[in-house]
Amino acid sequence: xxxxLYNTLNRRSEPFAPIxxxxxxxxxxxxxxxxxxxxxxxxxxxxxxxVRRYLQWSGYDVxxxxxxxxxxxxxxxxxxxxxxxxxAVADKYIEAYHADMAALSIQPADExxxxxxxxxxxxxxxxxxxxxxxxxxxxxxxYYSVRKFEGYGKLSGRKLEDMQAGASGRxxxxxxxxxxxDPCDFALWKGAKExxxxxxxxxxxxxxxxxxxxxxxxxxxxxxxxDIHVGGSDLIFPHHENEIAQSEAATGQPLAKYWMHNGMxxxxxxxxxxxxxxxxxxxxxxxxxDPMAVRLFILQAHYTKPLDFTDEALQAATxxxxxxxxxxxxxxxxxxxxxxxxxxILQKFKDIVDKDLNFAGGLAxxxxxxxxxxxxxxxxxxxxxxxxxxxxLATVWLTLQELADVLGFVATEKATETTGSLSDAEIQDLIxxxxxxxxxxxxxxxxxxxxxxxxxNIILIDKPGGLTEWRR
Numbered sequence: 001x002x003x004x005l006y007n008t009l010n011r012r013s014e015p016f017a018p019i020x021x022x023x024x025x026x027x028x029x030x031x032x033x034x035x036x037x038x039x040x041x042x043x044x045x046x047x048x049x050x051v052r053r054y055l056q057w058s059g060y061d062v063x064x065x066x067x068x069x070x071x072x073x074x075x076x077x078x079x080x081x082x083x084x085x086x087x088a089v090a091d092k093y094i095e096a097y098h099a100d101m102a103a104l105s106i107q108p109a110d111e112x113x114x115x116x117x118x119x120x121x122x123x124x125x126x127x128x129x130x131x132x133x134x135x136x137x138x139x140x141x142x143y144y145s146v147r148k149f150e151g152y153g154k155l156s157g158r159k160l161e162d163m164q165a166g167a168s169g170r171x172x173x174x175x176x177x178x179x180x181x182d183p184c185d186f187a188l189w190k191g192a193k194e195x196x197x198x199x200x201x202x203x204x205x206x207x208x209x210x211x212x213x214x215x216x217x218x219x220x221x222x223x224x225x226x227d228i229h230v231g232g233s234d235l236i237f238p239h240h241e242n243e244i245a246q247s248e249a250a251t252g253q254p255l256a257k258y259w260m261h262n263g264m265x266x267x268x269x270x271x272x273x274x275x276x277x278x279x280x281x282x283x284x285x286x287x288x289x290d291p292m293a294v295r296l297f298i299l300q301a302h303y304t305k306p307l308d309f310t311d312e313a314l315q316a317a318t319x320x321x322x323x324x325x326x327x328x329x330x331x332x333x334x335x336x337x338x339x340x341x342x343x344x345i346l347q348k349f350k351d352i353v354d355k356d357l358n359f360a361g362g363l364a365x366x367x368x369x370x371x372x373x374x375x376x377x378x379x380x381x382x383x384x385x386x387x388x389x390x391x392x393l394a395t396v397w398l399t400l401q402e403l404a405d406v407l408g409f410v411a412t413e414k415a416t417e418t419t420g421s422l423s424d425a426e427i428q429d430l431i432x433x434x435x436x437x438x439x440x441x442x443x444x445x446x447x448x449x450x451x452x453x454x455x456x457n458i459i460l461i462d463k464p465g466g467l468t469e470w471r472r
Contacts, residue, residue, distance in 0.1 A: 029231035033093040140191025156237035211242035229256035327370035328411035331397025
């Protein structure tokens with residue numbers, strides 16, 4: 001089966017064919033760095049991390065770029081609040097971003113361009129648009145003339161006439177309205193304001209508008225046309241619509257072949273917001289839930305669909321992760337020398353996921369493998385031997401391990417819930433108590449003692465003749 005992707009631009013699923021065979025150029029609109037990352041960022045960054053991993057596993061050479069918006073009104077407001085500087089605030093939250101993403105096992109992008117480091121490219125792009133008649137200077141600002149771009153609205157499906165009608169009631173509230181030739185026009189360059197950072201330009205001191213930053217960074221790092229442009233669905237309009245208008249007017253080429261957007265998140269059925277008191281950062285979430293459980297929860301829904309963070313759903317994902325984690329750890333005891341993953345199961349997984357990146361369906365394959373391994377572990381604990389041949393189990397584990405890597409899962413040793421660890425003497429004493437209980441046909445007590453040992457990561461192997469071997 002050929003990989004297909006849902007393309008927001010054409011509103012349908014399309015076969016994936018990169019511009020250059022075997023290579024993928026992919027750009028993700030990153031975060032505005034004025035605060036700690038929240039659940040929406042987790043959903044966005046994790047979704048595209050798995051897409052990137054899957055493309056790499058499928059044999060593509062992927063160049064993945066994700067920007068940081070490090071100049072913005074929100075950043076400037078935070079700097080004033082903290083009696084700091086725009087640069088210091090940006091640096092602080094970029095560092096926090098990397099820590100949060102690492103906790104979720106999200107691979108770093110190949111590059112993280114920052115808006116303030118790309119000012120030459122931003123000014124060149126504005127100059128090109130001005131030279132081609134798509135931009136005009138006005139009282140220290142520079143605006144994009146939306147009506148000059150024939151295809152405006154093709155990504156979002158919005159009609160300029162409707163946008164004009166919607167904007168007409170807000171003209172008086174728009175402080176930039178007197179500078180604009182049309183209410184729908186948007187700023188490419190903003191004139192300097194007192195007390196704010198600014199940079200020199202042909203239009204006077206100022207700073208770039210938000211939309212032009214990404215257009216310039218895509219062009220600078222990946223070229224005029226890229227394979228895949230991704231981001232949250234809240235960016236379709238106006239941000240991505242404006243990116244298309246800017247880039248395509250300047251180059252005469254499509255900005256991206258495929259546009260992909262992840263669905264938004266809710267918290268207990270409500271839109272996440274600070275005013276509702278349900279604003280949750282990644283750090284807050286990981287104080288309660290295992291990062292891999294969060295990863296599993298996000299992947300259980302198709303990336304285009306809305307996602308509701310509830311305690312019930314995350315607890316269910318936690319149990320699911322415990323199953324996967326147990327299987328991944330158990331397999332490390334198997335001898336895998338000369339063993340390879342099951343090609344048939346790998347292909348089954350690929351056939352499922354290739355249909356518009358159906359990772360939720362692909363997870364079912366992992367759970368089938370994990371349950372098989374967990375079942376064998378229980379047999380080993382109770383009967384002292386495997387039911388299946390160890391080489392078969394090694395194949396199952398290697399297959400699970402490979403697919404877990406594709407989805408970014410990392411197994412971790414589970415800390416024991418009992419106080420301290422048992423000494424060899426304590427283990428032998430518990431085993432003897434269990435043997436005595438079994439000899440007296442007190443099987444409930446025998447099971448209780450066995451459970452204590454299992455909770456302390458002790459594997460029991462009952463041998464013929466009443467002997468019991470153990471290992472940690």
